Amino acid sequence: MKYRDLWKWMLACALAAVLPRAAAQQPPETHPSSAHQDIVMSWDRSAIPAEIVLWAPKTLLAYSAADPDAYGTAHLVCRSETDASEGRCPVVGWEEQAGSGGDVWLGATESRSGLRTAIRVAGGIHRPHSGQTCFSGYWSHQMFAPWSSRLERCGVHQSAGIGAQLSIPASELERLVAGKWSAQLTLEMPAQAGGPSLATYTFNLDFTITDHDAVAIYFPLFNHVTPHVGLNLRYDPIAKMIGGRNELDMCLYDGQGSQAAYLGVTVRDSSGRAPGGSGYSAWHVDGGNDDSQRLDYTVTLDHNGTPVPLRNGVEEQLHGIDSARLRLVLLPGMNQPVFCVPTPLTFETPRVPVAEKRNGRYDGALQVELRVPTATP
Structure with a gap:
């Protein structure tokens, strides 16, 4: 080996020996401070988010290496153990052992229907320590429930703060049907179990959810089959006339x-x-094209108490959907009930002389189509 190469090798070894490994970064001195977040999101149920993160893991809320007792047992609690309107979980902390975290149940409300449901918010806390006796990165590897006030000790050091995480998993988002959902989560942070709150954290959630693949014309009396509806014809023997009226329950x-x-x-x-x-016409099943082989009828739709005559092949736009009365139904293929707009159809056959119509059975066919604006509300 040449002297020049040997010198370079010896210099590299010397530098490696004297340069220490990069030290883990100590969390900054952080004092509790109340905070508010607005989480506004939109999605279609065909592409539900994998999760919604409110706090990323180890979000630092409080830390003091100089005074580890100040925040060493700080934790998070709810305002109620029974009411989920602002989050339901323990209201007083205790020394719960490490595990996989804990759940907060949060009440969410759909604005149009008033439907309420409780969704699970997965939470947990990690403890940053005052030194690196046991943890080279200062942070404990154990996760606790948010309301755990357990103090960790390791050698001459101890837990000196709190880092939290909160998220709503996809399995909970799947439980929200289409609509505009809102919720408010409120958490308090005491320093010791049963002590006063040092800070308040609120999250306002505003989710607009669509379900374009589930747009449906629903006939409650014909859940999985094509509706068959009679014209309910009646014969008046005195006037020798026939006519009728019948309804078909429909919901959009x-x-x-x-x-x-x-x-x-x-x-x-x-x-x-x-x-x-x-x-619209029904025709005698034995054939024929003259008037005696045909029964004419009209179709009327009821929209929020207002009759809407439907002309053959002509679209009628129904407005005021956001204020129309609703019905809770379980649509075919869905595992959760949703609200639809009742729009029953009325079939009316005007009275005609019975002598002008051929005796027997008549058949007709209708096709109902629904068009929904593509714009998201």
Whole structure:
């Protein structure tokens, strides 16, 4: 080996010997301070977020290496153990052992329907220590429930603060149906179990959820089959007239929590024959194309108490969806109930002389279409 190369090798070894490894960074001195966060998000149920993080792991809330007793047992508690409106969890801390954290149950409300549900917020705390006797990175490897006031000691050092984490897992977000959801989580931070709060942390959650793949025309009496509806014809022997009236229960789900700007409804005569003057017709099952083989009828939709005549093949836009009455239903293929807008249909056959119509059975076919604006409310 050349002397020049040997010199370089000896110099490199010497530098490696005298340069220490980079020291772990000590958490900064941090004193409790109340904070507020607004979490505003939108998504469709076909692409639910993997989770919503309120606090990332080891979010530092308080730390003092100079006075470790000040925040060494600081913890987080709720304002109620029974009411989830601001978060439900223990209201007084205790020395709970390390584990996998703890859950806070938070009440969420859908603004249009008033539907309420409690969702799980997964939480936990880690302890930063006053020194590196046991933890090269200052942080304990153990996670505690948010309300744990347990003090950790290791050699001459101890826990000297609190780092928290909070998140809403996807499994809880899946439980929220389409609509506008709001919730407020409030947590208090005492320094010791049963002591006064040093800081208050609030999270206002505002979620707008759509479910475009679930837009549906729902017929409650025909859950999984095509509706079959009679015209309910009645014969008047004195006037020798026939006519009738019948209803079909129908409910419209817009996939937006019943907050669409409008719903476009179209009814088409799909019998394959040209209907009569009323726009819709049923035909004698034995065939024939003259008037005696045809029964004409009308179709009317009830929207929030207002009758809306439906013309064959012409879309009628129903407005005021965000204030219309609602019905809670379980749609086919869904595992959670949702609110739809009741829009029953009325089929009316005007009275005609019985002598003008052929005796027997008549058949017709209708197709109902629903169009929902693509814009998210």
